[in-house]
Amino acid sequence: MRISTWNVNGLRARLDFARLWLTDRSPDIVGLQELKLPDDEFPHEFFNELGYQAVVHGQKSWNGVAILARDGIELKQVGLPGGEDMGARLITAEVGGLEFTTVYCPNGKTLTHEDYGRKLAWYDALIEHWRTADRNTAAVLCGDFNIVPQALDSWRGSDADGDIFHTDAERDRLNALLQCGLHDLYRVSAPDEQAFSWWDYRGGAFHRKHGLRIDFILGTDAVRDRLQGVQIDRDYRKKQDGLTASDHAPVIAEIA
DNA sequence: ATGGCTCTCGCGGAGAGA
Numbered sequence: 640m641r642i643s644t645w646n647v648n649g650l651r652a653r654l655d656f657a658r659l660w661l662t663d664r665s666p667d668i669v670g671l672q673e674l675k676l677p678d679d680e681f682p683h684e685f686f687n688e689l690g691y692q693a694v695v696h697g698q699k700s701w702n703g704v705a706i707l708a709r710d711g712i713e714l715k716q717v718g719l720p721g722g723e724d725m726g727a728r729l730i731t732a733e734v735g736g737l738e739f740t741t742v743y744c745p746n747g748k749t750l751t752h753e754d755y756g757r758k759l760a761w762y763d764a765l766i767e768h769w770r771t772a773d774r775n776t777a778a779v780l781c782g783d784f785n786i787v788p789q790a791l792d793s794w795r796g797s798d799a800d801g802d803i804f805h806t807d808a809e810r811d812r813l814n815a816l817l818q819c820g821l822h823d824l825y826r827v828s829a830p831d832e833q834a835f836s837w838w839d840y841r842g843g844a845f846h847r848k849h850g851l852r853i854d855f856i857l858g859t860d861a862v863r864d865r866l867q868g869v870q871i872d873r874d875y876r877k878k879q880d881g882l883t884a885s886d887h888a889p890v891i892a893e894i895a
Numbered sequence: 896a897t898g899g900c901t902c903t904c905g906c907g908g909a910g911a912g913a
Contacts, residue, residue, distance in 0.1 A: 648902065649903075651903090673912085675902070676903095701903080746913060748911085748913085783913095837913070839900075839912095839913070840899085840901055841900045841901090842898075842899045842900085851913075885901095886901075
């Protein structure tokens with residue numbers, strides 16, 4: 640089974656590109672982030688024709704998450720309890736024998752912006768939700784976390800420590816989440832490799848290898864024990880057939 | 896040191912993203 644996460648940076652602008660990716664990679668379950676459209680504009684027909692059902696938590700202009708799957712997708716949770724003031728950023732479904740959650744964690748903007756404190760508070764709500772919910776033993780939490788776990792995951796290495804995305808306060812939250820019994824499946828698969836999932840559109844960042852690893856697939860012990868490999872699909876950060884890519888690459892995990 | 900691009904809304908230019 641192939642599970643994946645992908646911040647599409649605007650679903651309407653990415654539809655033709657998404658068709659290419661889904662057809663080429665054939666993932667079984669996909670967590671999507673940054674839809675930037677309301678629920679009633681989600682293109683269900685488009686995905687049905689490609690063989691996918693969808694559950695959606697959207698909003699106008701900003702944020703928005705969805706889960707795509709072949710069939711048997713059962714909606715379980717829409718929105719993060721205690722985090723709704725930050726927009727549509729969490730959705731959970733039971734699918735393929737997994738409890739599958741995808742999140743679009745807040746950006747925080749800058750260390751002095753009020754959104755930075757709201758980002759940390761949103762993470763606290765996510766940790767509390769994950770800690771207290773009745774949970775399938777085979778659970779996945781994937782998405783755009785907007786935190787760089789360690790120096791290896793930033794093109795600037797430890798020089799970026801303390802900057803937004805790289806602060807101790809943010810990393811403490813990510814670690815607290817992992818201590819709820821989750822594993823960063825990319826790091827399980829490749830403990831010492833450097834690979835990025837996001838590159839700025841500006842200044843040729845992709846070709847200069849100026850990226851960050853901020854998109855993760857986290858899994859419980861039961862998922863980790865079935866892990867066969869994880870790929871960050873950087874080919875799909877490149878233009879395809881003249882179509883513009885998202886600034887995030889998809890991440891794909893193969894589960895037995 | 897700064898901004899460098901792309902998206903949305905909506906029709907002009909601004910805000911957000913990371």
